[in-house]
Amino acid sequence: MSHVVIPTSTYARTFRALIAFTGLTILVAFIDLGAWNPVVALAIAATKASLVGLYFMGLRWADRLTRVGLVVSLAAVVVLFAGVLNDDLTRTTRTYLPAEEIRPQERLFRVRGLDGLAPGTDRRAVDRERGASGGPDASEKSP
DSSP: OOOOOOOOOHHHHHHHHHHHHHHHHHHHHOOOGGHHHHHHHHHHHHHHHHIIIIIIIIIGOOOOHHHHHHHHHHHHHHHHHHHHHHHHHHHHOOOOOOOOOOOOGGGOOOOOOTTSOOOOHHHHHHHHHHHTTTEEEEEOOOO
16 A cells, blocks of 8 residues: 655645635625525535545545445435435425323322322221221221
C-alpha cells in the first residue's frame, strides 16, 4: 500500500472553498427562495461534505475497498431517507389528534389497605354490615 503525499496548497484551496461555501450558505439563508431554500442549503452542505471527505479524509486517493465502503454507506443512508419520506408523504392525515382517554373502572383500581378496606372506611360499620348479611367474615371480631 502506497502513501500519497498531498501538497499543502491542496489543503489551503480546500479550506478556502469550504469558507466560501459557508459564506454562500449564510447568504442564501437571507434570500427568500420559497420552497427551494432547503434544497439549496442541502446542496451546499452536500458539496461541503464531499470536499471534506475527498480531500481532508483522503477518499480521493483511497483504495477500492474504502470507496466501496463509502458507496455502500451512502446507499444505506438513501434507503433510510426513502423509508422516512415514504412514510411522511403517503400519510392521509396531517392532523394528529390525541388518543381517546381511557377510563378504567374505578372500583377495580381503588386503593385498599391490608385489611381490604379503602382508607378512611369505618371498620366497625363494615363489620356490622357483614354480620347482618351473614357474610363469611361475620364470625371474625375486629381488634
